[in-house]
Amino acid sequence: MSLSEGSVRSMLATNLRRARSERGLSLSELSRRSKIGKATLSQLESGTGNPTIETVFSLSRVLEVPISDLLDARPAGELTVVRAADVEVLSGEGVDLRPLQRIESGDAVVELFDQQVRAGRRQESLGHVGTEHTIVQAGRLGVRVEGHEVELGPGDYVRFDASRPHSYLALDGDVRSVLLLQYRAEQRLHLSDPALGGGPCGSER
Structure with a gap:
């Protein structure tokens, strides 16, 4: 994007x-x-x-x-290049996310993010749709899912149900990682349907 x-x-x-x-x-x-x-x-x-x-x-x-x-x-074409400087960063309490691509195949939808967890900061989530996959590239990452905690280093991978409360913590300096969010195709809304309209900005139904 x-x-x-x-x-x-x-x-x-x-x-x-x-x-x-x-x-x-x-x-x-x-x-x-x-x-x-x-x-x-x-x-x-x-x-x-x-x-x-x-x-x-x-x-x-x-x-x-x-x-x-x-x-x-946007869905991928035959050749897609995403330059780091061209992607807006979505920031939170402890994480910076750069959305890179959405991949659709059959009944699966996968969103790909470049993720940086800032040193000494914890990013909490109450949970959201999908299955979460994280691959650590650099640094040490603490992952907590409903009270269960694991520590990951470079090359390590974790997968969990993203609807459960979870958090990330950079344990020793900034952590660079790849985040993938996986969904079933039927979980998606058909937001391109013009019949959905949307109405005036800020209006209620």
Whole structure:
């Protein structure tokens, strides 16, 4: 997802309105379920908000859609090159994510991210749709899933049900890793359907 394809902010605004419409949720109800303020959601839908990892993953969990249905990553062509400088970073309390690609094959959808966990910081998640896969490239990463903790080094891999509460912690300096989120195709919304409309920015159903 490059800057030329539109910013994370503008794509989230469009897709959030459509996803909310598809689920038949008002801003007030989405706010209640996601624990995100109604004013913040209104700003996100109007394209003036500042989305964080925590916000996007919370919306993914409540709306039960893959992250890429909110960020609108593009499917791969015959040759796809994604330059680091062309990708916007989605930041959270302890993690910086760069969405690189969405891969669709049969009944599987995989989202590919470059992930950096900042030194000494923990990134918490209440859970979201999909199965999470992480491959550590550099550094030591602590992973906690519902109270179970493992430590990973370069080349190590972990897989878990992403709907469970989980967290990442950089144990010794920054950690560079590859994050893959795997979904079933039926978990995706058909956000390209013009019939979903979306209505005016910030409006409720």
